Amino acid sequence: xxxxxxxxxxxxxxxxxxxxxxxxxxxxxxxxxxxxxxxxxxxxxxxxxxxxxxxxxxxxxxxxxxxxxxxxxxxxxxxxxxxxxxxxxxxxxxxxxxxxxxxxxxxxxxxxxxxxxxxxxxxxxxxxxxxxxxxxxxxxxxxxxxxxxxxxxxxxxxxxxxxxxxxxxxxxxxxxxxxxxxxxxxxxxxxxxxxxxxxxxxxxxxxxxxxxxxxxxxxxxxxxxxxxxxxxxxxxxxxxxxxxxxxxxxxxxxxxxxxxxxxxxxxxxxxxxxxxxxxxxxxxxxxxxxxxxxxxxxxxxxxxxxxxxxxxxxxxxxxxxxxxxxxxxxxxxxxxxxxxxxxxxxxxxxxxxxxxxxxxxxxxxxxxxxxxxxxxxxxxxxxxxxxxxxxxxxxxxxxxxxxxxxxxxxxxxxxxxxxxxxxxxxxxxxxxxxxxxxxxxxxxxxxxxxxxxxxxxxxxxxxxxxxxxxxxxxxxxxxxxxxx
Numbered sequence: 001x002x003x004x005x006x007x008x009x010x011x012x013x014x015x016x017x018x019x020x021x022x023x024x025x026x027x028x029x030x031x032x033x034x035x036x037x038x039x040x041x042x043x044x045x046x047x048x049x050x051x052x053x054x055x056x057x058x059x060x061x062x063x064x065x066x067x068x069x070x071x072x073x074x075x076x077x078x079x080x081x082x083x084x085x086x087x088x089x090x091x092x093x094x095x096x097x098x099x100x101x102x103x104x105x106x107x108x109x110x111x112x113x114x115x116x117x118x119x120x121x122x123x124x125x126x127x128x129x130x131x132x133x134x135x136x137x138x139x140x141x142x143x144x145x146x147x148x149x150x151x152x153x154x155x156x157x158x159x160x161x162x163x164x165x166x167x168x169x170x171x172x173x174x175x176x177x178x179x180x181x182x183x184x185x186x187x188x189x190x191x192x193x194x195x196x197x198x199x200x201x202x203x204x205x206x207x208x209x210x211x212x213x214x215x216x217x218x219x220x221x222x223x224x225x226x227x228x229x230x231x232x233x234x235x236x237x238x239x240x241x242x243x244x245x246x247x248x249x250x251x252x253x254x255x256x257x258x259x260x261x262x263x264x265x266x267x268x269x270x271x272x273x274x275x276x277x278x279x280x281x282x283x284x285x286x287x288x289x290x291x292x293x294x295x296x297x298x299x300x301x302x303x304x305x306x307x308x309x310x311x312x313x314x315x316x317x318x319x320x321x322x323x324x325x326x327x328x329x330x331x332x333x334x335x336x337x338x339x340x341x342x343x344x345x346x347x348x349x350x351x352x353x354x355x356x357x358x359x360x361x362x363x364x365x366x367x368x369x370x371x372x373x374x375x376x377x378x379x380x381x382x383x384x385x386x387x388x389x390x391x392x393x394x395x396x397x398x399x400x401x402x403x404x405x406x407x408x409x410x411x412x413x414x415x416x417x418x419x420x421x422x423x424x425x426x427x428x429x430x431x432x433x434x435x436x437x438x439x440x441x442x443x444x445x446x447x448x449x450x451x452x453x454x455x456x457x458x459x460x461x462x463x464x465x466x467x468x469x470x471x472x473x474x475x476x477x478x479x480x481x482x483x484x
Contacts, residue, residue, distance in 0.1 A: 006096060012112045014096040015105075021074065021084040022113055031071035035188045037232070038476050040072055043175055047073050048080070050120065050149045054170075055142050058153035060177035061316050061343070062252045065232045066153045069177065070124050073151075077122055085113040086121045093130040102137040103144070119147040128152040129260075135172075142171045155260075178316075178375050179230030179343040181472030182222065182368070182465070189235060194218050195469065200451070200460055202409075202440055210470050215447045215463055219356065222465035226368055227353040230343035248349030253277075253317075261311050272300055276308050280318060281350050284341045285363040285370075287323075287385070291335075309339070316342050319374050326386040326393060326435050328400065328407045338383055340370045362415045365464045366396060369413055369444070372471035373397075376478070384410075384432055393428035407436040412443045413464065420448040420461050430455055442467070 021027060046056050058066055074087055088109040090097060097105055106123055110116070128134045134152070141150055186192060198211040212218045221229075228234045228244035231252075240247050257274050267273055276297055280288075290302040297305065312318045321338045324330055341347055344367045348354060354361055373381050384395040397411040412419075412429050419426055426443065433441050439457055444464040451460045462470075 008108075011096060011100075011108055014094070015088070015090070015109055015112045018089055018091060018094075019087070019109070019112075021078060021087065025084045026078065027071050027075040031068060032075060034068055034072075034232075035190075036072050037065055037069060037177070037180075038184050038187055039177055040069055042476075042479055043069060043177075044073055044076055046173055046175060047122065047149060047151055048077070050122075050147065052173075053142060053146050054173045055138050055150040055152060057172050057174045058151060058177060059174060060155070061179060062155040062255060063231045063233060063248075064177050064179050066155070066177055067126055068232070070126060070151070070153060074122075074124070082122065083120075085115055087124075088121065089124045089126065091126045092134075093127040099131070102131070102134070102141055106141065106145075106148075118145055121145075121148045123148060123150050125150070125152045127154055129154040139171045155255075176316075176377075179345070179371070180225075180232060180235070181372050181375060181475070182225050182229070182468045183372075183472030183476065185221070185225045185229045185235060186469060188232060189221070191221065194221075200462075201458075202460075208470075208474055209462065210466055210473065211449070212463070212466055215465070218465045218469075219447065219463070222368075222468065223354070223356055225468075226344045226364055227348040228345050230345040230371075234345075244345070244353065245349045245351075248345060253346065253349060256315050256317065261315055265307075265311055267308075267311070272297065272304075273308050273311070276300075276305065277312055277317065278350060280312070280339050281341055281347050283339075283363075284344075284347055285338060285366040287336050287338050289336050317346065318342060319370065321370070321381055321383055324382050324384050324398065324400075326384060326388065326432055328384070328398065328405065328436055330405075336385070340367050340374075342374055343371055344368045362413075365415045365444070365468075366413045369411075369464065369468050369471065370397070372468055372475065375472070375475050391427075391431070393431050395429055395432045398432075407432075407438060410436075410438055410441045412441065414444055415446060415464060417445050417448045419443055420445050420450070423452050423454055423459055426459070429459075430457065433457055 016022060043058065060066055070089065074089065077087055078084055090105050102125060110118055131137065138150060138152055186195065194212050194214055194217060196211045196213060198209050200207045200209045228241055234240045234244055234247060257277060258270055261267055261273065262270055279296060290305055293305045294300055294302045309320065313320060319340050319342055321340060322334055323336055344364050347364060354364060370381065373379060382398045382400055384398050386393050395410050396413040399408045400406065401408050410429060410433055412426060429441055440460065441457065442460045442462060444467050445461050447463050448461050449463060451458055
């Protein structure tokens with residue numbers, strides 16, 4: 001039996017269905033009803049500027065809202081008086097366009113709209129990883145059509161990043177859309193009335209922080225954020241909230257572990273990779289070693305474990321955080337390291353949603369806070385752990401100066417109010433700060449706020465939910481250039 005190819009007429013008809021604004025001048029109302037993510041204001045200027053001859057690669061984990069952001073971008077272009085007949089959206093995974101070269105698709109759009117001049121167009125290729133050698137096609141388009149802005153998006157983030165780095169030098173601008181930060185969760189659910197701007201006197205400088213009008217309600221939402229709040233689709237759906245694991249595991253985790261990573265890196269034993277990720281997810285925020293991971297996975301070779309970890313990190317599922325000692329010195333051999341999920345919701349998807357009183361809340365709150373910091377591409381977090389004599393110490397997060405690698409600040413993450421009342425018990429934190437001449441430190445709590453002077457230091461206490469919000473909020477403001 002010979003399969004008949006699709007006719008040109010069928011392809012043009014399908015393109016017209018995917019681009020309703022060619023006929024109506026507007027984007028579908030269903031997309032316009034959805035709130036814009038805060039990252040939209042960072043993406044749109046990159047897309048709108050047609051004078052820069054680079055394609056924008058919109059990448060990120062599955063289900064974080066990339067396609068919706070594309071439609072919001074198209075709507076903004078239309079409102080900026082770009083002709084609807086010069087904006088094209090093409091879903092590359094659509095069977096109608098299977099294996100068609102990108103240039104052929106672009107020329108089909110020009111024909112479908114009756115245009116002649118390929119100039120001043122904005123062309124969006126969604127889920128581009130489904131086209132083999134997409135990076136070669138896209139690079140050729142950028143070179144051949146200097147007056148057209150091409151935007152490509154995809155969920156196989158590891159593959160996109162790898163291909164973009166290999167082939168797109170000077171032609172591609174990568175834009176990472178992360179899972180929702182807690183700040184964005186508050187923004188999308190329109191809960192800003194819970195937040196009040198505030199400042200903390202940080203070693204003579206007024207640092208930007210936030211307070212709340214209702215810490216109990218904010219903590220309720222913080223728990224929801226931890227359990228399923230990384231994904232826009234779930235926070236608006238009570239039906240999905242009843243069983244977030246079904247949505248997140250099958251549609252996000254499994255597709256990455258069972259399809260994206262094996263196809264990209266030629267992984268043979270998918271079960272081995274899945275087992276490793278499950279173990280890491282359950283113990284997010286704990287200290288690991290290759291030796292321990294090898295033993296717990298039934299003797300898998302340490303080099304194989306190391307590769308798997310690199311793959312999982314490339315897929316933006318996990319983040320490795322390295323260790324320093326009490327003098328803030330790096331270790332010559334990174335035998336021990338911590339691993340964090342990039343989104344706390346991934347843990348709840350694999351196991352069960354947490355309650356505020358669960359013993360594991362401390363580790364997952366730490367994961368949530370790290371997840372906010374990971375959105376700062378310019379920042380590398382560290383943790384401190386050391387043994388001096390009989391004293392063993394640890395500090396959860398340390399910020400080092402990029403110039404001289406001296407500690408700038410120290411953070412102790414607690415899901416407890418105990419240390420607000422018994423500040424003297426924070427022996428590791430005091431030891432580290434005194435050794436490194438830090439005069440201030442921050443400790444998170446459940447719901448206590450305030451500052452205390454002790455041992456010639458000022459210890460600031462802030463509820464974990466507020467600190468998580470603060471980091472996400474300040475990150476987006478820094479990216480927008482609003483604060484230093």
